[in-house]
Amino acid sequence: MGVIGYGYWGPNIVRNFSSVDGIQVVAVSDRSPDMLKKAKKAYPALEVSTDPNSILDSGTIDAVAVITPVFTHFDLAKKALENGKHVFVEKPFTLTVGQAEELVDLADKKHLKIMVDHTFLFTGAVKKIKELMDAGALGKLYYYDSMRVNLGLFQHDINVVWDLAPHDLSVMDYLIKEKPVAISATGEVHYNGFEDIAYVTVYCEKNVIAHFNVNWLSPVKVRTTLLGGDKKMLLWNDLEADEKVKIYDKGVEVKSRENVYDLLVSYRSGDAWIPRVDQIEALKLEANYFVDCVTNDKTPINDGHAGLRIVRMLEAASESIKGKGKLVEFQGN
Ligand SMILES: NC(=O)c1ccc[n+]([C@@H]2O[C@H](COP(=O)([O-])OP(=O)(O)OC[C@H]3O[C@@H](n4cnc5c(N)ncnc54)[C@H](O)[C@@H]3O)[C@@H](O)[C@H]2O)c1
Numbered sequence: 001m002g003v004i005g006y007g008y009w010g011p012n013i014v015r016n017f018s019s020v021d022g023i024q025v026v027a028v029s030d031r032s033p034d035m036l037k038k039a040k041k042a043y044p045a046l047e048v049s050t051d052p053n054s055i056l057d058s059g060t061i062d063a064v065a066v067i068t069p070v071f072t073h074f075d076l077a078k079k080a081l082e083n084g085k086h087v088f089v090e091k092p093f094t095l096t097v098g099q100a101e102e103l104v105d106l107a108d109k110k111h112l113k114i115m116v117d118h119t120f121l122f123t124g125a126v127k128k129i130k131e132l133m134d135a136g137a138l139g140k141l142y143y144y145d146s147m148r149v150n151l152g153l154f155q156h157d158i159n160v161v162w163d164l165a166p167h168d169l170s171v172m173d174y175l176i177k178e179k180p181v182a183i184s185a186t187g188e189v190h191y192n193g194f195e196d197i198a199y200v201t202v203y204c205e206k207n208v209i210a211h212f213n214v215n216w217l218s219p220v221k222v223r224t225t226l227l228g229g230d231k232k233m234l235l236w237n238d239l240e241a242d243e244k245v246k247i248y249d250k251g252v253e254v255k256s257r258e259n260v261y262d263l264l265v266s267y268r269s270g271d272a273w274i275p276r277v278d279q280i281e282a283l284k285l286e287a288n289y290f291v292d293c294v295t296n297d298k299t300p301i302n303d304g305h306a307g308l309r310i311v312r313m314l315e316a317a318s319e320s321i322k323g324k325g326k327l328v329e330f331q332g333n
Contacts (some may be wrong), residue, residue, distance in 0.1 A: 092311055
């Protein structure tokens with residue numbers, strides 16, 4: 001594997017891919033010679049270059065990891081695929097739906113894998129929630145509600161929705177069966193020309209509603225997600241060290257519906273329980289999974305189609321923000 005981009009996130013990719021069997025990171029490229037110095041110091045055997053073509057045109061590299069800012073993803077991933085290499089690409093997959101579709105088609109034609117780094121799908125918490133939801137533990141789902149706020153890190157090329165929401169949108173996409181059908185989003189710009197606070201509402205089939213609060217201007221860091229169903233409700237607090245996921249036997253029961261004045265609502269407040277959640281580093285599991293998908297010809301859960309679904313929601317959110325919350329319906333899936 002060759003890794004392009006050794007800024008903030010790239011070193012985590014190199015470290016994790018270097019630790020799994022079946023793959024060897026042999027080269028790193030970054031535009032910045034300073035970043036390459038760091039890479040060389042940490043991994044003296046690596047070949048380093050400021051020119052990404054040293055990786056993209058290599059005759060011996062089979063897979064390329066694209067760990068650069070989003071506006072570069074399309075060109076780098078396209079060239080890698082054209083040159084017959086599997087691609088591991090950062091979130092968000094691309095800047096536009098059209099670019100994502102082109103990459104997906106190209107990978108299909110060339111029988112190559114695309115894996116989009118939707119890291120949270122590989123966390124112990126999300127794996128556990130998926131297991132619970134697939135077993136029907138929450139019952140009929142009503143809502144998905146997440147808050148991902150902190151102070152900074154301001155990005156220079158994208159707004160807070162494109163920076164932070166891919167995490168939550170990809171988790172929602174993975175966990176819930178009901179397909180998103182429309183988006184309404186609002187946000188405001190205060191500093192560098194990009195929205196630094198935004199509220200995104202996603203309407204799904206079967207009256208499931210999802211809401212995402214993303215903010216670079218929060219005095220405190222919050223990472224909570226609530227999932228409410230008719231049987232149980234779930235809280236995922238990613239900042240909790242040990243008790244990340246809690247399931248509450250709480251809910252509402254309506255006894256009579258004959259006319260609105262007879263509506264008898266009773267509230268159920270039963271036990272809460274805390275399932276055990278694996279603590280293995282998500283990126284390590286994801287790196288192993290990449291090798292498994294490539295060598296055993298499996299379709300990744302976070303393939304190009306998954307990346308495309310997230311970009312479609314991001315693009316719709318941007319359009320909606322421009323229209324101050326205008327409802328944007330989806331075409332396709
Ligand atoms: N999955 C996650 O949890 C997670 C976390 C952080 C960042 N990311 C993603 O990783 C990507 C990179 O983010 P970052 O925070 O590391 O950014 P960064 O700016 O810190 O690093 C990007 C690096 O890429 C290099 N670069 C840019 N264009 C290049 C090119 N054409 N060829 C070679 N090198 C090039 C830059 O010199 C820089 O060192 C983004 O898409 C971001 O969304 C994902």
